Amino acid sequence: xxxxxxxxxxxxxxxxxxxxxxxxxxxxxxxxxxxxxxxxxxxxxxxxxxxxxxxxxxxxxxxxxxxxxxxxxxxxxxxxxxxxxxxxxxxxxxxxxxxxxxxxxxxxxxxxxxxxxxxxxxxxxxxxxxxxxxxxxxxxxxxxxxxxxxxxxxxxxxxxxxxxxxxxxxxxxxxxxxxxxxxxxxxxxxxxxxxxxxxxxxxxxxxxxxxxxxxxxxxxxxxxxxxxxxxxxxxxxxxxxxxxxxxxxxxxxxxxxxxxxxxxxxxxxxxxxxxxxxxxxxxxxxxxxxxxxxxxxxxxxxxxxxxxxxxxxxxxxxxxxxxxxxxxxx
Numbered sequence: 001x002x003x004x005x006x007x008x009x010x011x012x013x014x015x016x017x018x019x020x021x022x023x024x025x026x027x028x029x030x031x032x033x034x035x036x037x038x039x040x041x042x043x044x045x046x047x048x049x050x051x052x053x054x055x056x057x058x059x060x061x062x063x064x065x066x067x068x069x070x071x072x073x074x075x076x077x078x079x080x081x082x083x084x085x086x087x088x089x090x091x092x093x094x095x096x097x098x099x100x101x102x103x104x105x106x107x108x109x110x111x112x113x114x115x116x117x118x119x120x121x122x123x124x125x126x127x128x129x130x131x132x133x134x135x136x137x138x139x140x141x142x143x144x145x146x147x148x149x150x151x152x153x154x155x156x157x158x159x160x161x162x163x164x165x166x167x168x169x170x171x172x173x174x175x176x177x178x179x180x181x182x183x184x185x186x187x188x189x190x191x192x193x194x195x196x197x198x199x200x201x202x203x204x205x206x207x208x209x210x211x212x213x214x215x216x217x218x219x220x221x222x223x224x225x226x227x228x229x230x231x232x233x234x235x236x237x238x239x240x241x242x243x244x245x246x247x248x249x250x251x252x253x254x255x256x257x258x259x260x261x262x263x264x265x266x267x268x269x270x271x272x273x274x275x276x277x278x279x280x281x282x283x284x285x286x287x288x289x290x291x292x293x294x295x296x297x298x299x300x301x302x303x304x305x306x307x308x309x310x311x312x313x314x315x316x317x318x319x320x321x322x323x324x325x326x327x328x329x330x
Contacts, residue, residue: 008073053093122291169230190328
């Protein structure tokens with residue numbers, strides 16, 4: 001039985017990782033910030049370790065005696081009035097937890113990045129782990145901070161950290177408590193607040209498969225290698241059609257023109273900087289929608305054995321969970 005440390009375990013992907021580790025019999029220790037919502041950890045036999053990514057002492061002590069680290073914590077927002085905190089958590093926090101892992105001599109470290117940090121042709125051809133990319137390709141502070149965090153993580157490889165990087169695409173499924181931007185699209189659809197859509201595309205994966213991909217990366221991943229944890233490339237219209245089949249609600253048929261929505265997002269962004277309120281139309285989200293975020297996860301499937309649960313099943317579990325937990329009208 002190994003001892004495993006998980007950051008971000010109160011969140012969507014991290015909670016699924018922690019749940020699977022507990023179910024297979026590992027000793028699991030999770031980093032929990034003061035005041036964090038721990039609903040996703042309810043009923044799990046694990047140790048909650050008080051601390052913070054910006055508190056080096058709590059990380060050093062928390063990782064003592066652990067074999068494996070899953071660093072899944074991140075500040076994931078499409079808008080922030082002050083992006084500096086996002087950079088501190090995503091970049092400096094990553095450096096701090098990996099430094100603590102190196103000091104404690106862990107046998108394996110899995111860092112959760114994002115497909116948002118990878119190169120993407122944007123024209124419907126899928127990106128891979130090797131598609132060329134630079135910081136200039138990153139849209140918004142979240143993607144920029146995660147890109148820099150991934151470079152920070154890679155800087156630990158020459159120092160001997162046994163690091164594997166995973167790049168999840170867009171997970172869907174139960175326990176999306178915030179919810180994530182994609183979860184919010186599903187909730188808005190269920191609440192009949194999605195009369196139209198932008199022509200864009202996403203790579204979707206069941207959150208359980210994504211979490212299992214992390215565990216497989218720790219067991220089978222090659223140190224220094226990246227793995228895209230994804231499944232099906234779908235247009236937003238395709239996703240709504242699947243939701244229509246699952247729920248019986250009519251999928252939106254009106255496709256919005258991109259340029260006017262982008263202009264509205266710029267105006268919303270300017271107003272939000274004045275008021276401090278989150279914009280109704282996040283600029284970064286609209287800019288991301290300008291590209292089809294399609295990716296090729298064949299490396300993770302062939303080298304790790306990443307499961308590929310049908311996306312419709314994952315969407316159905318997501319719908320059921322949102323209904324059961326009061327996010328959507330019946």
